[in-house]
Amino acid sequence: MSDPSKYSLNSKLVAQATEEWLEKRGVTKREIAELVMVLQQAYFPDLTIEECEQNVNAVLSKREVQNAVLTGIQLDLLAEEGKLLPPLQEMIKHDEGLYGCDEVLALSIVNVYGSIGFTNFGYIDKLKPGVLMRLNDKSDREIHTFLDDIVGAVAASASSRIAHRKQAEREGSTNVPLD
Amino acid sequence: MSDPSKYSLNSKLVAQATEEWLEKRGVTKREIAELVMVLQQAYFPDLTIEECEQNVNAVLSKREVQNAVLTGIQLDLLAEEGKLLPPLQEMIKHDEGLYGCDEVLALSIVNVYGSIGFTNFGYIDKLKPGVLMRLNDKSDREIHTFLDDIVGAVAASASSRIAHRKQAEREGSTNVPLD
Amino acid sequence: MSDPSKYSLNSKLVAQATEEWLEKRGVTKREIAELVMVLQQAYFPDLTIEECEQNVNAVLSKREVQNAVLTGIQLDLLAEEGKLLPPLQEMIKHDEGLYGCDEVLALSIVNVYGSIGFTNFGYIDKLKPGVLMRLNDKSDREIHTFLDDIVGAVAASASSRIAHRKQAEREGSTNVPLD
Amino acid sequence: MSDPSKYSLNSKLVAQATEEWLEKRGVTKREIAELVMVLQQAYFPDLTIEECEQNVNAVLSKREVQNAVLTGIQLDLLAEEGKLLPPLQEMIKHDEGLYGCDEVLALSIVNVYGSIGFTNFGYIDKLKPGVLMRLNDKSDREIHTFLDDIVGAVAASASSRIAHRKQAEREGSTNVPLD
Numbered sequence: 001m002s003d004p005s006k007y008s009l010n011s012k013l014v015a016q017a018t019e020e021w022l023e024k025r026g027v028t029k030r031e032i033a034e035l036v037m038v039l040q041q042a043y044f045p046d047l048t049i050e051e052c053e054q055n056v057n058a059v060l061s062k063r064e065v066q067n068a069v070l071t072g073i074q075l076d077l078l079a080e081e082g083k084l085l086p087p088l089q090e091m092i093k094h095d096e097g098l099y100g101c102d103e104v105l106a107l108s109i110v111n112v113y114g115s116i117g118f119t120n121f122g123y124i125d126k127l128k129p130g131v132l133m134r135l136n137d138k139s140d141r142e143i144h145t146f147l148d149d150i151v152g153a154v155a156a157s158a159s160s161r162i163a164h165r166k167q168a169e170r171e172g173s174t175n176v177p178l179d
Numbered sequence: 180m181s182d183p184s185k186y187s188l189n190s191k192l193v194a195q196a197t198e199e200w201l202e203k204r205g206v207t208k209r210e211i212a213e214l215v216m217v218l219q220q221a222y223f224p225d226l227t228i229e230e231c232e233q234n235v236n237a238v239l240s241k242r243e244v245q246n247a248v249l250t251g252i253q254l255d256l257l258a259e260e261g262k263l264l265p266p267l268q269e270m271i272k273h274d275e276g277l278y279g280c281d282e283v284l285a286l287s288i289v290n291v292y293g294s295i296g297f298t299n300f301g302y303i304d305k306l307k308p309g310v311l312m313r314l315n316d317k318s319d320r321e322i323h324t325f326l327d328d329i330v331g332a333v334a335a336s337a338s339s340r341i342a343h344r345k346q347a348e349r350e351g352s353t354n355v356p357l358d
Numbered sequence: 359m360s361d362p363s364k365y366s367l368n369s370k371l372v373a374q375a376t377e378e379w380l381e382k383r384g385v386t387k388r389e390i391a392e393l394v395m396v397l398q399q400a401y402f403p404d405l406t407i408e409e410c411e412q413n414v415n416a417v418l419s420k421r422e423v424q425n426a427v428l429t430g431i432q433l434d435l436l437a438e439e440g441k442l443l444p445p446l447q448e449m450i451k452h453d454e455g456l457y458g459c460d461e462v463l464a465l466s467i468v469n470v471y472g473s474i475g476f477t478n479f480g481y482i483d484k485l486k487p488g489v490l491m492r493l494n495d496k497s498d499r500e501i502h503t504f505l506d507d508i509v510g511a512v513a514a515s516a517s518s519r520i521a522h523r524k525q526a527e528r529e530g531s532t533n534v535p536l537d
Numbered sequence: 538m539s540d541p542s543k544y545s546l547n548s549k550l551v552a553q554a555t556e557e558w559l560e561k562r563g564v565t566k567r568e569i570a571e572l573v574m575v576l577q578q579a580y581f582p583d584l585t586i587e588e589c590e591q592n593v594n595a596v597l598s599k600r601e602v603q604n605a606v607l608t609g610i611q612l613d614l615l616a617e618e619g620k621l622l623p624p625l626q627e628m629i630k631h632d633e634g635l636y637g638c639d640e641v642l643a644l645s646i647v648n649v650y651g652s653i654g655f656t657n658f659g660y661i662d663k664l665k666p667g668v669l670m671r672l673n674d675k676s677d678r679e680i681h682t683f684l685d686d687i688v689g690a691v692a693a694s695a696s697s698r699i700a701h702r703k704q705a706e707r708e709g710s711t712n713v714p715l716d
Contacts, residue, residue: 007448007451007452009448009449009454009456010445010448013444013445014445014449017443017444017445017446021443063456064458067449067457067458067459068459068462070443070445070446071433071446071459073443074433074436074442074443074446075429075432075433077443078432078436078441083436083441084432085375085379085428085431085432085435086371086375087368087371087372087375087428088375088428088429088432090365090367090368091367091372091425093365094365096367098367098421099425100422100425100466101425101426101429101463101466104426104462104463104466105459105462105463108458108459108462
């Protein structure tokens with residue numbers, strides 16, 4: 001049985017697994033950055049896609065975010081393999097509208113960058129631009145019930161991060177209230 | 180001095196004040212029902228405006244919702260009167276994008292009907308259809324920094340309530356999992 | 359491939375699976391009711407264990423709660439079988455303190471009965487009385503990383519429900535603001 | 538009339554007001570640090586009060602936290618002056634158990650440091666050690682309905698921050714997943 005004294009969290013492995021699994025599930029950081037662009041370009045006309053991608057990277061470096069990404073992808077994978085308990089299997093496979101644990105995990109990502117991200121998350125989750133459209137396509141055998149919400153949440157969080165940093169720049173401050 | 184032994188919550192007064200203040204601030208239940216229609220008509224083509232309004236009433240009968248409505252309107256009112264502490268006064272008066280306590284209170288309303296409402300809340304809060312457009316108009320001297328998010332949250336909650344009830348009807352059940 | 363037109367949510371199966379899996383994982387409603395008693399007896403000296411159990415049943419009848427219970431138990435089960443992705447497997451198996459998705463799912467349960475339950479949830483989750491102590495025992499091969507938080511959340515929600523209902527009784531009202 | 542083109546957020550003023558108002562309301566950072574000590578000493582025996590205070594300072598430097606602190610203190614102040622709308626005035630003055638907007642604002646603080654802080658928040662909010670006991674004393678004419686929850690939330694957030702940093706130290710990492 002497990003020996004708790006031997007267990008020790010390895011943060012690097014968690015971070016690596018997050019990177020790898022996003023890639024294996026077909027989501028690039030550039031695509032998430034493009035969602036950020038959709039959300040923020042109207043407010044910051046000079047915003048570049050590289051800047052968006054840097055902010056996506058910063059969001060993905062947070063432990064809270066990594067935990068949610070891995071947990072969500074795990075449930076999607078198991079649903080693809082048909083290995084979940086019957087009613088859960090059906091609900092996740094079909095992205096049941098009345099099942100909201102995917103939104104719950106996604107919101108835990110948004111929360112880390114403060115409440116101003118709620119609106120962006122809901123907006124992008126409803127409109128499903130770019131990569132979200134692909135993830136939400138039900139015609140192939142892949143299941144992304146959790147991942148599409150999670151990717152939207154990472155984009156919304158990166159948008160919040162940009163909004164806070166741009167304000168700090170405007171004020172000539174090096175002190176960023178939420179990073 | 181307050182005498183806690185004499186104090187006793189009067190739920191009827193809280194409910195009445197919620198009704199009255201929504202009206203005084205120029206928001207009718209019919210207008211909130213119209214937001215629900217925007218959110219739900221695509222899913223339930225037979226949905227009537229009367230049904231939407233009934234669901235808005237049900238949402239507004241919850242104590243958690245009433246508390247958030249009154250607290251939000253209170254802060255809007257004080258901002259109109261210029262009576263808030265300086266930095267808060269400025270932030271609420273100008274609906275500062277990096278101030279998110281309005282979204283926080285709104286989300287506490289959405290949560291009561293479960294996580295499926297997050298998306299609808301964000302979507303409507305971004306697009307600002309109908310009454311939300313008017314509340315969000317910055318050209319007059321009224322301040323609705325909190326109320327516009329709260330009205331959007333009530334509409335999103337009523338939409339969640341409808342989604343749960345329609346499922347119960349479809350299954351021929353009288354037992355509604357979230358009311 | 360899945361035919362979405364054939365899928366239809368069966369709420370009864372979700373409710374039944376919730377009941378069955380709580381039982382299979384060794385948690386009785388009476389034990390959850392006892393946690394409610396711990397939380398509420400000081401406020402309502404006449405509260406009976408039967409009343410607590412009725413309120414636990416009401417909480418467990420909500421879809422949002424059932425979804426969280428099933429999703430949490432599912433992840434615990436897969437961790438016991440060693441079937442999760444490596445870093446997630448380790449974190450859930452050892453109830454890693456910096457992994458918070460279990461608390462996230464639990465909070466989605468508490469939210470349904472309003473914000474007054476946060477405190478009770480945190481308190482009971484820290485003290486681990488009764489059944490929570492057993493679930494949290496790391497000496498056997500069972501893993502209840504999600505379930506112990508979820509059971510605490512159901513008890514906190516039932517406590518909130520009781521607090522709202524007792525107020526309605528006190529005011530002689532049949533209209534219960536949060537049920 | 539407000540001229541939105543002239544308005545510009547001044548982050549420094551918001552930060553200063555937060556510091557000043559905590560002090561005016563009789564709460565020192567050292568007292569909040571002592572709450573952190575209560576929560577974390579069992580896990581990190583070498584933790585010093587200075588380290589706790591540094592973490593409290595870091596939490597208080599976040600904009601999301603400052604917004605919640607100022608909004609909460611504002612509502613407490615207005616309740617002391619008897620200037621709130623009647624039912625809200627009564628509920629906040631008497632720290633009504635069924636009014637949860639204070640917990641809602643507090644949770645928005647906790648969320649910034651991730652979900653692992655929920656438990657600590659609830660625990661400390663129930664037990665009310667140290668400064669929380671004084672803030673919660675109803676015998677004088679001061680009202681701290683919001684502030685006591687907010688101070689507990691700042692302490693819980695600082696505890697989460699410490700837990701994340703200690704793990705990074707243990708792993709010899711300079712990269713802190715949540716700061």
